[in-house]
Amino acid sequence: MALINPKKKEVQVKIVYYGPGRGGKTTNLEYINRKFKKRIQSEMVTVKTYGDRTLFFDFLPFDIGEIKGHSIKIQLYTVPGQVKYNATRRLVLRGVDGIVFVADSMDLRREMNIRSLQNLKENLETFNKNIFNIPLVMQYNKRDLEEEGIPILSIDTLQKDLNSRLQAPFFPASAVRGDNVAATMKKIIAFTVSSLRKKLE
């Protein structure tokens, strides 16, 4: 649940980008950081390891203005996607308000997507949260690879694999190019913040 400071009239909302390793979570945040530079007052924080992989998380805070007299601070996080870093993933999920699941459209990554989503479900359960009740947006990333002749999964297949029960809003995207990166982010913010409105009244 978001943190509401009644004195400063400020709300901190935590949105986490989740998904398999090398799926483009960090690339999403890097694009947002470039694109919305004017609204972002601080530097993007990344904790990387050898080989440019996310070790801990990336963190990008920015303000989206006011709702019902409260200034809303959005805090975007990514988790490390690699299987071995599950303890860190769980840590980052603590206090999460909304999730973007970044799936990798590459044919070869089909199984990894399914496993990562299952892992998300399990990790949320450790905080007594249900994946069906939390604001969630699906992003099918790397659609641009098709043009390079790399086999990718169809949107139908991805929907069947990942979203048939969740029925979350979804976006085909290319984080490298920036296609639908902002749209994904706007959707999850709108989704998360609308669930907060009632609390602020």
Next chain:
Amino acid sequence: MEFTIEFDKQQIEAIENILQEELIDLGVQSVILMDLAGNVIVNLESGDKRHDVYSLAALAAGNYGAVSAMANIIGEQEFSLLFHKGEEESIHFSKVVEDLLLLTIFNKNVSLGFLRLKVAEAVKRIQALI
């Protein structure tokens, strides 16, 4: 389990007073009361230096989690107190209650021993409030 503790305006003001009296008046540059989700609950600063407290809190929450996992490996429940020493500025972390941390940033003009004493005082007074 929900991790974020809710505070009302009076509580926040009372906590600010405690942190001002016990720590800022002592010469500490910055204090952040935060939860382990990385949210900033109270932040006070003195002097001209402004820190990026939101990034600090996010990293501190991660750091605390990582160090707690280290504690578990050697058979400890947690390390309730952490200290990072810098050339000019240092950071001190202290657990307040489950899921709440007090982060203090101070320079060479403040002695670590005295700071620890004052942090302990502040923590005790905050615990009594919540």
